[in-house]
Amino acid sequence: QVQLVESGGGLVQPGGSLNLSCVVSGVTFSYHYMSWYRQAPGKEREWVASISDDRGDRRSYVDSVKGRFTISRDNSKNAMYLHMTSLEPEDTAVYYCKLSKDATNYWGKGTLVTVSS
Numbered sequence: 811q812v813q814l815v816e817s818g819g820g821l822v823q824p825g826g827s828l829n830l831s832c833v834v835s836g837v838t839f840s841y842h843y844m845s846w847y848r849q850a851p852g853k854e855r856e857w858v859a860s861i862s863d864d865r866g867d868r869r870s871y872v873d874s875v876k877g878r879f880t881i882s883r884d885n886s887k888n889a890m891y892l893h894m895t896s897l898e899p900e901d902t903a904v905y906y907c908k909l910s911k912d913a914t915n916y917w918g919k920g921t922l923v924t925v926s927s
Contacts, residue, residue, distance in 0.1 A: 812836040812916045819921030830892040832907030840885040848903035897925045
């Protein structure tokens with residue numbers, strides 16, 4: 811079955827950086843559009859970034875992270891990444907990866923990012 815496992819979260823000071831990973835199994839990874847979402851305490855889950863299938867030529871970001879976050883993928887490793895820089899307390903959230911396949915969305919269990927001094 812399709813499985814997604816996020817990792818790389820943790821505690822970081824404002825202005826710091828973190829790299830998140832999402833490893834996928836159970837599908838031909840390169841075929842699928844991938845996304846990162848996040849959910850802050852007391853808020854709804856929001857979309858953060860997406861990357862197209864295959865070579866990942868098309869990438870998009872929510873305005874609040876443009877210029878600070880970079881989404882990428884390595885199809886040889888069945889993995890997607892989110893490189894986060896200039897982190898702000900407002901970036902504190904559980905970060906989830908999502909794979910879309912045949913009108914079904916598959917989610918990981920999330921990794922917690924806490925930005926605090």
